[in-house]
Amino acid sequence: MLLRCRPGSRARIAERLCAFEEAATIELTGPGSADLLLDVLAPDLPALTRFLTNRLEPLPGLVSVDCLFATSLSVEGSRWRLRSLAPTQLTALRATAAGSPEPTHTLEPDAVDRALLDALVGDGRLGLAALADHAGTSPATVRRRLRRLADSGVLTFRCDMAPVLAGRPVPVSFLARAPARDTATIHRTLAALPECRVVASVTGRANIFATLWLHDLADIQRRETALGARLPTLTVTDRIVGLHTVKRMGHLLDEDGRRVGLRAIRPW
Structure with a gap:
């Protein structure tokens, strides 16, 4: 979900969201199309509807919510590798x-x-x-x-770390469009990148969502240019730079991405 907030309300909304068991990951983002990037896990559409109407939308200071439903997931955190093993x-x-x-x-x-x-x-x-x-x-x-x-497939294990320790302190999420016939090839290409953390097909104006952990801000343009050369039918429509992940899969993080607490998730 892409959330827009009134000026001065973003940190307060993020703090409120941390307490919600449906909110798996919450990221404060740079100025642009969203102020908060929210990953929500729910067992079914009725449960998601209740979360939206009863818990999320009534939050003071929330301006708009744009929902992207993941229809397929090629890569997520449990499948990401640091690639440091011999x-x-x-x-x-x-x-x-x-x-x-x-x-x-x-x-x-x-x-x-x-x-x-x-x-x-x-x-x-x-x-x-x-x-x-x-x-x-x-x-x-x-x-x-x-x-x-x-x-x-109900249970999977993952080992996470602060992005700065992985040498990739700049998370950026790309929204992109591509013909449906090309999405499988695009997913495979993105999934092969060592910096790729998430690749999903989504609903909405864009049909591909990908999150990369990059070395610096300049890497955003370099990576997009390289992808454009390899994937000519892929059109990037938005770039969302993460400033601070306050919650990842239920774990509360400090500004350096280190765990400081827990607000448990319960998507089952």
């Missing part, structure tokens, strides 16, 4: 993950699953014994449940 390390990692199947069905989490998910949102490093205590079950049951949740 070839031998990558080979060992792939061998370990070789037995993990691709998601083949939709799983509806039950009460035990939801308890495990809630615990892992707060601390993804919790061990089996701690998770068993939280969910009121046994470590063996936790192991089976986590495998089932991961195999179904």
